[in-house]
Amino acid sequence: MVAAWVVTAILLSVLAPDINKVAVNDQRAFLPTGVPSLQAAQLLRAHFPERMSSNSAVGVVDAGPGHKVTTGPAWEYVEQLTTRFEALVGEGTLSRVVSPAAADEQTAKALISPDGQVAIVIVSFAEAVAGDEGNARVAHAEAQLNPAPTGVSAYLTGDAAVLAAYDHAARSSVDSTTWLTILLVVVILLIVYRSPVSPLIPLFTIGLAYLISRGVIALLGAHWWTISGYTNVFIIVVLFGAGTDYCLFLISRFREEMAVDHSTLPAVARTVGVVGETITSSAATVIVGLSTMAFAELGLYNASGPSVAIAVLIALVAGLTLTPALLAILGDKAFWPRRARRFTEGGFWSWWSNWVTRHPVWVLAVVVALLAPLAVYGQGLKRDFDLVADLSSDTPAVRGFNTLATHLDAGATSPLTALLRDPAGFDTPAGLARLAQMEAKIATVANVGQVTGFNSLLAESGTLRVHDQLSGLVGLVRRGEEQLRSTGGVASISEQALQEAADGLVELGMYLRQLAVEYPEIIRNPGFIESVEALTTLATVAGMDAPMFGVGGALGQDDATTDAPSMSAGATVGGPIDASAVVPQLARLTHGLETLGHNF
Structure with a gap:
């Protein structure tokens, strides 16, 4: 019997896959398919594939009290860190890096704390951060933080770093618990039986039961069902807890039976006959309870429960067969150097x-x-569900989180992404207005510190309104007109300034054409007509190489009578310009844009 258990444990250890390789560590795999977060992830993958990331982390750079992260060694370090992270993108560890050292002004502003002391660099991992391989990717990214300049502190935090730290802490705790359990079992048995042999019986039994359970569940996970990365942890804890109890019941009863009749085999038979029913009933309640977890909605439970139930069943069988076999082989030697005695x-x-x-x-x-x-x-x-609170305050991920919470916003480590879908589209004034309303509504939710959306990323919200856009253009054209009047003509203006003005007119023409495409009704608007005519005249006066195309042909409107400019970005000024012809046309352009703006 003992040989059969040993051979089975060896075969499964060799032939069965590694349970840590088979286990699924991405907890999203255990969510029901209909949960909103998974539906949102599918939409995000379909519409924003470049922004889809399994996990992200945040590099936190703290320049120290009284110092600015945007100057001196601290900023040089941010630039170096950005380069290091971008190198990881090239090698496939990361998929995206967002840094204040390589971002536009608005994005950079959002990545630096209001007091200027702390900057964050957001990185997205190319693959899910889970298990040993995921933890190694996080460790590789964290290694890029070293060395930091004197006085500058750097941490890697965010969901990936916190999850990796939590996984490491959980595994360390299980290892400590396992060894502590073994130590307590040995100490208790030494105190009770005062024998160095007795503690070996439950340890040997549970050890083989664990190896076999591990192999069986790994095979099931490889071919039939999904098992969690924490299943192995649960098996260890439950087996050493419940399995040791089963063995202790048997050893204790065997000692009393041996005290009555020193014949080993009858004592073992009576022991199993008396105690077997008790431990079977005890194990059955545990097995049934764990098996009912198969009906749980969350995959983590409906997969882990039956897996641990199988391990308890194997431990029970080991207790009813392997432990009695060991007792039969050892006999009185199980209590060496003492002899078995009855309870007095x-x-x-x-x-x-x-x-x-x-x-x-x-x-x-x-x-x-x-x-x-x-x-x-x-x-x-x-x-x-605060994972950070479960970790030691000395953990780098926690220190980085606390630094962010002090200088920026704790939610910056792992912000939630709200995916909005509107069949009517958000690329219209009405759609942008609906988007702004939704952002404002989300901002009113309790514990929401900041909402960052398309509207809030703009330097000025008016940038989205056509009326404000036209007002800005009116201001630019009017300043050009005033400059011409004040300088006494075009001759006093440098060639570079003239070319910049020409490029500006080209962009204005392209803007009006785009406006006509989006709002075809403005083609008949007097302000639009006046603006187009003024631009056309200015292009002629300046001798610009900028061909005009009819709006009607471009929009497919045969009855359109007004032409809108469509100029190439490379239009150049050719020959001398008559200032007396330019100023009036600029005035007409200003008036036309103002008139057009009244319609928005």
Whole structure:
């Protein structure tokens, strides 16, 4: 029997896949398919594939109290860190880097704290950060933070870094718990039986049961169902807890049986006959309870529960077969250097049991009085999903998170992405207005610190309104007109300035054409007509190489009578320009744009 268990454990350890390789560490795989977050992820992957990332992290650079991260060694370090992260994009570890050192003004402003002390560099990982490989990717990214200049602190935080730190802490805790459990089992058995042999029996039994359970569940995970990366952790904890109890029941009863009859085999048979039913009933309740988790909606539970139930079943079979076989082989040697003896009356436990049975009412009252307040208090506890709070404050990811919470916003480490879908589209004034309303509505949700959307990223919200756009153009044209009047003509203006003015007119013409495409009704607007005529005349006066195309042909409107300019970006000024002809046309252009603006 012992040989069969050993051979089975060896075969499964060799032939079965590694449970850590088979296990799925991306927790999204265990979510029901209909949850909004997965639906949003599918839409994000379809419409914004370049922004789709399994996990992200935040590099936090702290210049120190009284110092600015945008100057001196701190800013040089931010630039170097950006270069290092971008190198990881090239090698496939990261997919995207957003840094204040390589971003536009508005984005850079959002990545630097209001006090200027802290800057963040956001990185997206190319693959999901989960398991040993994911943790290695996080460690590789974190290694880019070193070395930091003197006085500058750098941390890697965000969801990927926190998850990696949490996984490391969980595994370390399980390792510590496992060794502590083994130590306690050994110490307790040494105290009770005063034998160095007795502790080896449950350790050997549970060790083989674990190896076999690990192999069986790994095979199931490789071919039939999905298992979590934490399943192996659950198996270790439950097996060493429950399995050790089963073995202790058997060893304790075997000792008493051997004290009566020193014949080993009959003692083992009586032990299993008496205790077998007890441990089977105990294990059955655990197995049934864990198996019912298969009906849970969350995949993490409906996969882990049955897996641990299988491990408990294997531990039970090992307790009913392997442990008795070991006891049969060892006999009295299981308690060496002492001999098996019966339990005798006397001592603390005899006194305690007698006292409890003589005063049952008092015992019940005291126990209820002590436990009832704890039960009531427990009902008021709230579930907490704060992973950061479970980690040590010295963990770099936690220190980075706390730095962000102090200088920026704690939510900047892993912001939520709200995906909005509107069949009517957001690329119209009405759509942009709906988007702004949604951003404002989200901002009113409790504990939402900041909402960053398309509207909020603009330097000025008026940039989205056609009326404000036209007003800005009117201001530019009017300033050009005033400059010509004040300088006394075109001759005093440099060639470079003239070319910039020509390029500006080209861009204005392209803008009006785009406006006509989006709002065909403005083609008949007097202000639009006046603006187009003024631009056409200015192009002729300046001798610009900028061909005109009819708006009607471009828009497919045969009845259109007004032409809109469509000039190439490379239009150049040719020959001398008559200032007396330019100024009036600029005035007409200003008036036309103002008139057109009244319609928006």
